[in-house]
Structures are given as C-alpha cells and as structure tokens.
Amino acid sequence: MRVIAGQAKGCSLKAPRGMSTRPTSDRVKEAIFNILGERVPASRFLDLFAGTGGIGIEALSRGAEHATFVEKGNAALKALSDNLARTKLQDQGRVLAMDVFRGVEWLAEQGESFSLIFLDPPYARGLAENTLQAIVARGLLAPGGMALSETGQRENLPEKVGNLLRVRVAVYGDTAVHFYRDPGNSQG
Template identity: 45%
Template sequence: MRVISGLKKGLSLKAVPGSSTRPTTDKVKEAIFNIVGPYFDGGSGLDLYAGTGGLGIEALSRGMDNVIFVDQNKKAISIIKDNLQHCSFSENAEVYRNDANRALKALIKRERSFDLIFLDPPYAQQQLANELSIIVDFHLIRENGMIVCESGLGTTMPEHLSTLERVRQEAYGDTLITIYRN
C-alpha cells in the first residue's frame, strides 16, 4: 500500500495488523482519485472510517489542505498517526478515535463542513444511507462537495438523496464505489 500521486507519491503506508481493517487497494484508490480529482487546490476532507488513513493521506498528497481522520479501532488510530508522520502531514490532520455516529454528531456541534468525504465502513456494519442523510441534513458537505462511498458489491445505493446526486458508480472486484456530488 502506497501513496499513488502528488507530493508524497511512492511513499509506502503501514497497514493495520489483523483482519479488522480492509484497506482500499491501490487500484481502487487510483480510480477514485481519477474521478474526484485527480488533484485539489486546497479544501477540507473527512475520512470517516479511516483504517490506515490511506484515502485521506492520498487527498493531502494531491493538494487538500486538511483532513480529519476518524476510526474506532485503537490500532488503526496508531497506524494513521504513524502514516501521517511518515508523510509529514501531521500538521494537516486531526485524528480521532470514535465511532462514526458520535463523530458526525461532534462535527455537527463544531459546525464543520467538508469538500470531500470518504465513507468506507466495514461491509458488515454499513449504514451508508443513514450516514449520507446525516451528512446532508446537517450540511457537513459543502456545495459542490463530493462523497465517496465504498461498499460491498451487492449494496444498493440511492441515485438521489436530498441534495446529493449520484454521479458515478463502479465495481472493482467485490467493492462498489459510489460517488455523490452535493
């Protein structure tokens, strides 16, 4: 697993030991950023089920100003911090150990909003439609912002949800990538 492009192109990233985290493959990561970027002129991101931090770090490498990383796994939080330090992005990041629901509530209270949000929950625990509703209803995604959802291949994702419009959906092996624009 590595940074695909941008300032830190080629740097390797640590993986979370064990099978509790399913990192996004380099092939899928490259496909995602070819759709949503490929590069950014600043902006703010949220990596809600961060795992190794690979998606958020890729966004930082490609020009995003800052990213908030959230994961509930203690090992994942440690790996995210290590990967951020290895890439010299610690100053551009906030890392929190929390579950997705509590994290969204905390971000609402802080009145945060984002240009790019990654939702890559463990396939067995997906509540993507509910999380998308919260994100839209509480204005966590900015106008013209994008949300990238990673789910299992059999998942049905809505075409529209409030102000969100599905702009692309692609299958990669057993992974379904769905991208929304606000």
C-alpha cells in the same frame, strides 16, 4: 499499500495485521483520485471509517488543504498516526478517535463543512446509507461538494440521499464506489 501521487508519492503506509481493517486497494484508490481530479487540490477532506488513513493521506499528498480522519479502532488509530508522521502530513491532518456518528455530530456542532467526504464502512451492514443520511442531516457537505462511499459490489445504495444525487457508481472487482454530489454543483 502506498501513497500513489503528490508530495508523499511512493511512501509506504502501515496497516494493522488481521481482518479488523480493510484498507482500500491501491487500484481503487488510484481510480477514485483519477475521477476526482481537480476537486482535490485545496479541498477540505473528511475521511470517515478512516482505518489507516490511506484515502485522506492520498488527498493531502495531492494538495488537499486539510483532512479530518474519524476512526475508533485502536490498532487502526495507531497505524493512522504513524502513517501521517511517516508521510510528514500530520500538520495538515486531524484525527478524531471516536465513533463515526459521534464524529459527524461533533463536527457539525463545530460548524465544520467539507468539500470532499469519503466513507468506507464495514460492508453489508447498512452503515453506508445511514452515514450518508447523517452527513446530509448535519450539513457536513459544503455546497457543491462531493461524498463518496465505498461498499461491497453487491451493496445497493439509493440514487438520492437527502439533497445528494448519485452521479456515478464505479465497480472494481468486489468493490463499488458510489459518487454523490450536491445538486447545485455544476461539475460532474
């Protein structure tokens, strides 16, 4: 696992041993950021179920203004903090050590919104759709923003979640990435 592009390009990222964390593969990560393209620079990025932080760190490396990481697992939190330090991106990142739904609520109470939101919950537990619904209900996605959910390839998500419209599903082996956008956004 490594940072693919940007200021921290080539930096290796740590992951805890075992199956409690399933980092997004470099192949999937590279494809996601190729699709996002110019949306990333200067964005405010939210990485939910952040694990080791690979996606949010990639966003920071590629020019995101700020990234917030929400994760509750102790081993993943340690790796995430280490990864931010080893990439020298810790000043642009904030780590919230809490459950994702509590994190969504807390961020909304602070009046925060994000132009890009990525979520990678445990597969096949219904958490992807529930998290998207919470994001919509609490207004965390900025107008014109995009939310992405990584799921298992066979996990179905609805075409519409609240005001978000699914505009793309990209499949990479056993992994699918669902791209949702605010309907007021003119970019696809």
